[in-house]
Amino acid sequence: MSSILEDLESKIQGIQSASTTKTNVGLVREIGDGVARIEGLSGAMLNEMLEFPGGLYGIALNLEETEVGAIILGDYTKVREGDEVKTTGRLLEVPVGKGLLGRVVDALGQPIDGKGPIQSDTNYPVEKIAPGIIRRKSVSQPVQTGIMAIDAMIPVGRGQRELIIGDRATGKTTIAVDTMINQANANKAAEAAGTPGYRPLYSIYVAVGQKNANIARVVKTLEEHDALKYTIIVSASASDSATNQYIAPFAGASMGEWFMDNGMDALIVYDDLSKHAVAYRQVSLLLKRPSGREAYPGDVFYLHSRLLERSARVGEQYGNGSVTALPIIETQAGDVSAYIPTNVISITDGQIYLETDLFYQGIRPAVSVGLSVSRVGSAAQIKAMKQVAGKIKGDLAQFRELAAFAQFGSDLDARTKATLDRGQRIVELFKQPQYSPMAVELQAAVLFAMQQGYVDAIPVDRVKEFQTRLQEFLTTRKAELLAKILAKGAFDKELEAETKTALDEFKNLFK
């Protein structure tokens, strides 16, 4: 028997040593605007990488009867008519892993920050099928954005997709950057304290169609706050090709999935998906795909739904990791009923709506309470926050409705007046400067003071001062209490009494 096997082994060896490779080739018939039409390539597969001369690659997107339409990654001006194109049998892949943290990479995962090559031995395909229903688990752990208005009223959970939507210059990117800084702060604090069972949250910032200056500013901000070491920046700026802008969010999602598959948590910011849709529209139109509403192709919904479906929380036996997505959409003149905004609103698990009016009134972050929701995040909110913030959203919504009456001043009944007073103070409390996220225990303590009426006696114009000094007082003199709130995660009788004592002490100090 062994002789038969040996014979077979030697035969197999003989076949393998023959170094003839079978490929499929075609000729470039048309090239322009980053899109090539290739004759031949009868064996090309959808989304397969194609090799052009000079080490250029493309992706086969249109398989037609006699031609293949491909988009080119890189400098398409080097491709000439009549060039030979080969199939590779591979899908587009990007490097993944912890080696990317602290780096700025392009849409293909190649470094563009001049810090040397990426240390990574794993690659993930850019397009991957999202985890199915068996592998998923419902959202149960919080993502602390560090922005009090969001953590109190529109909480986000790990594995959730929460849209940040608003007009230009309303602070969309700022919310995302604040969140990333807050994760870095929490990670650093937990590392220093050696908290058992702490799950660090790594951030991925995908810039699509952004100005290079803006991307550089985000990188610099993260560096200044020492948050870059927990962050991967994927950059496909406005000067990159439409192909790269189309690929970038998927590449970022693959990098996030690596963390999820390996039992870690990741947060991805897609900044922004309106420009992604525009890049995809360009590619589709050049490929001569039929256009639909606003000239977007028919599958622009699928483009975003398959991307955002890849954010998930998976069960224990599948790694127990998660990918949280914060897609950003820019609206034109507050029109949320435009095509792309409605698409993404319907895909995501809620939205944070930012309003220009609020922004110019000085209410920053300019979160609109009425239009912002979080469909799954409340399940992930820590108990202490639920206890203190439970009614705030309702109070604030009532206040906004009654705010119009505030002009009439004295002609109000006592109850309306109380609602207005409270509302004005909540609004003041929720104002927060950019790049200064607050730890959750501090948020809980401040909101506790609000709930227990400590703020009611303070004149509205001094609420901010009261809050700043209270925070100072708590962090410098009552650090133990804050640590206790964080550890317990809920206000019980004892903790309530202790917090009240601390607040009383502060009240006497505050003049």
Added chain:
Amino acid sequence: MKISKEARRFARELFTLSLTNGRLDAGKSKSLTDQLVAEKPRSYAQILREYARLARLELERRHATIDSATSLDGAETEKLRQDIASRFGADVTIEFRTRPELLGGLRIQVGSDVWDGTVSNRLHLLSQQL
């Protein structure tokens, strides 16, 4: 020249008519195109152009190109002819070419499928791996 959708459709129909058992029939092709030129239907030049493209693609599919660094002797070419005929059918046309830049080995292309066993290809693959 832009070829209209109607011309494309017409050319495709014409092309289907000129097939016998899935292969392009020279006689049918000639008579059909002769008739087309004689009758001159609307945009017949476009139709003819598209038809020529389809015919060219079909012929390329049934055409084998064998590239080698040095010219092959009679026995070798005969063996290759037989191999290709047994694998792809007797109607495949074969063309032998000498390309010194391949350095050694053979590159066989049938339609758009390529079997590349040349030294230059191996070097190329090696350089990619590095």
